[in-house]
Amino acid sequence: MPSLLVVVFVLQLTIHLVNTFGASTINSLLWNIYNSLPTPTSKSASEQKELKRQFIKIRTELNATSSQDEFARWAKLRRQHDKLLEQVEKNKATLDSTKTTFDSVVSTLRWLGTNGLRMFLQFWFQKEPMFWIPKGWAPYYAEWLLSFPRAPVGSISIQAWSLACMAIILLVSDALVAIFALVVGSASATKTGKPMKVPSGEKEKATAQTEKKEL
Amino acid sequence: MSSALINVDEDQLEPTLQSILDQKTLRWIFVGGKGGVGKTTTSCSLAIQLAKVRRSVLLISTDPAHNLSDAFSQKFGKEARLVNGFTNLSAMEIDPNGSIQELMGQAEEGEGPAAGMGGMMQDLAFAIPGIDEAMSFAEVLKQVKSLSYETIIFDTAPTGHTLRFLQFPTVLEKALAKISQLSSQFGPMLNGLLGANGSLPNGANLPEMMEKLEGLRETISEVNTQFKDENMTTFVCVCIPEFLSLYETERMIQELASYQIDTHCIVVNQLLFPKAGSECEQCNARRKMQKKYLEQIEELYDEFNVVKMPLLVEEVRGKERLEKFSEMLITPYVPPAGGL
Numbered sequence: 001m002p003s004l005l006v007v008v009f010v011l012q013l014t015i016h017l018v019n020t021f022g023a024s025t026i027n028s029l030l031w032n033i034y035n036s037l038p039t040p041t042s043k044s045a046s047e048q049k050e051l052k053r054q055f056i057k058i059r060t061e062l063n064a065t066s067s068q069d070e071f072a073r074w075a076k077l078r079r080q081h082d083k084l085l086e087q088v089e090k091n092k093a094t095l096d097s098t099k100t101t102f103d104s105v106v107s108t109l110r111w112l113g114t115n116g117l118r119m120f121l122q123f124w125f126q127k128e129p130m131f132w133i134p135k136g137w138a139p140y141y142a143e144w145l146l147s148f149p150r151a152p153v154g155s156i157s158i159q160a161w162s163l164a165c166m167a168i169i170l171l172v173s174d175a176l177v178a179i180f181a182l183v184v185g186s187a188s189a190t191k192t193g194k195p196m197k198v199p200s201g202e203k204e205k206a207t208a209q210t211e212k213k214e215l
Numbered sequence: 216m217s218s219a220l221i222n223v224d225e226d227q228l229e230p231t232l233q234s235i236l237d238q239k240t241l242r243w244i245f246v247g248g249k250g251g252v253g254k255t256t257t258s259c260s261l262a263i264q265l266a267k268v269r270r271s272v273l274l275i276s277t278d279p280a281h282n283l284s285d286a287f288s289q290k291f292g293k294e295a296r297l298v299n300g301f302t303n304l305s306a307m308e309i310d311p312n313g314s315i316q317e318l319m320g321q322a323e324e325g326e327g328p329a330a331g332m333g334g335m336m337q338d339l340a341f342a343i344p345g346i347d348e349a350m351s352f353a354e355v356l357k358q359v360k361s362l363s364y365e366t367i368i369f370d371t372a373p374t375g376h377t378l379r380f381l382q383f384p385t386v387l388e389k390a391l392a393k394i395s396q397l398s399s400q401f402g403p404m405l406n407g408l409l410g411a412n413g414s415l416p417n418g419a420n421l422p423e424m425m426e427k428l429e430g431l432r433e434t435i436s437e438v439n440t441q442f443k444d445e446n447m448t449t450f451v452c453v454c455i456p457e458f459l460s461l462y463e464t465e466r467m468i469q470e471l472a473s474y475q476i477d478t479h480c481i482v483v484n485q486l487l488f489p490k491a492g493s494e495c496e497q498c499n500a501r502r503k504m505q506k507k508y509l510e511q512i513e514e515l516y517d518e519f520n521v522v523k524m525p526l527l528v529e530e531v532r533g534k535e536r537l538e539k540f541s542e543m544l545i546t547p548y549v550p551p552a553g554g555l
Binding site for chain 2: 067068070071072075076078082
């Protein structure tokens with residue numbers, strides 16, 4: 001069993017990641033993974049893909065066929081088109097209902113695994129000190145605040161530790177995002193930074209126009 | 216079906232309506248298609264041919280623009296009437312849009328299917344969409360059943376109308392099932408309010424009325440199952456070799472398939488056959504266009520009896536002309552030699 005300190009930190013990191021990427025993204029990612037496994041829905045999902053592909057193929061063919069010049073061909077395509085459309089819609093309805101169930105189950109599990117677990121840990125270990133701070137480091141009111149709500153005074157409570165983890169994670173992630181933006185931004189700036197070549201006549205004209213505007 | 220008539224050399228089915236004449240179990244025959252393609256002429260001709268091989272034939276027009284009277288040059292009404300010159304062919308014209316007022320009027324005089332319903336419940340029953348049309352339809356069916364014709368031919372209204380007409384049984388059955396359920400659920404409560412004998416304000420009786428509706432429902436569902444039986448019912452599509460008519464025909468055939476109504480005959484009407492060396496520019500151009508669509512029809516409907524009927528130089532009206540025209544439904548028309 002890893003230390004509670006590490007567990008809380010990892011938990012906070014997970015919550016932060018889930019919040020950043022968004023629940024729906026994670027759900028669809030899990031859905032895709034679930035479908036790539038040999039599950040019963042994966043078969044119907046791949047079938048649906050195949051059906052859709054066929055449907056689009058037939059539709060383009062149908063659109064490319066003149067109904068007046070080749071009526072027989074057009075009508076046969078039309079029959080296939082209608083049949084496929086019906087199948088696609090029927091399949092889609094069943095798949096959608098499966099996906100809704102899947103989504104709700106995954107959402108519940110995700111909540112239980114993140115916020116639920118956090119609440120449980122904070123409740124279960126509320127009286128437990130995470131670690132002790134040396135005596136005299138902080139004034140009494142600070143000690144009291146750090147041990148809020150129920151940990152013994154002079155220690156760090158799980159709530160305080162969680163908050164600290166969260167703050168650090170936020171700071172670091174913001175810093176990472178900022179650095180990333182800086183790097184990418186400067187790279188793109190050097191790429192598009194060159195002035196456009198403009199034929200001299202037009203340039204003069206352009207400057208004339210701006211001058212006019214300034215007047 | 217006599218197999219001798221089938222042309223074995225080609226894959227196509229015989230280009231006549233002989234199969235309908237031979238199928239003795241057929242009771243309901245619908246003739247339908249786009250407006251102005253010759254539905255009435257075709258249905259009259261088919262009726263004449265059927266009258267030769269059946270005990271009794273009834274021709275019903277459900278087209279609001281009644282043409283039977285014109286075709287036979289004889290006035291027909293809401294009651295079946297023998298066609299002049301025939302002993303076993305009758306005709307009648309009904310209006311599927313039979314106005315609700317008419318039915319209400321009948322009910323007040325104590326006749327018709329709605330008789331015996333109280334005013335309030337009558338309003339309620341007539342609030343079901345399409346019930347007026349369905350009721351007049353049911354009335355006709357009841358008449359037809361009691362008259363015991365061997366074969367009944369429907370000359371239907373243009374496409375959209377026909378399909379709606381064929382849907383009524385299903386719609387009405389659903390609506391009536393709902394009403395029956397409601398009445399069985401709330402009937403006891405209503406009876407408690409209304410008194411021991413369950414009489415409604417206008418002297419009507421709730422259970423009695425429900426019985427009536429239930430009877431109507433039974434008639435309709437029986438007919439519905441008959442319509443879906445390919446041994447008893449078939450649909451003859453009439454079209455002309457033009458794009459819109461073909462388009463409507465294809466749509467109709469698909470919809471009929473979705474209602475599980477059998478159809479295996481197509482009559483292609485108004486074909487032009489210019490004589491060899493004809494100088495008529497329009498005729499030759501039209502013949503070319505019709506040929507193109509005819510080829511398409513033969514390619515698309517290879518499982519159908521495709522009957523080709525020529526466009527005549529005279530109007531097909533009156534018994535003699537119809538009889539002559541009807542011959543071509545059975546023995547294919549031979550176009551003049553050397554034509555396009």
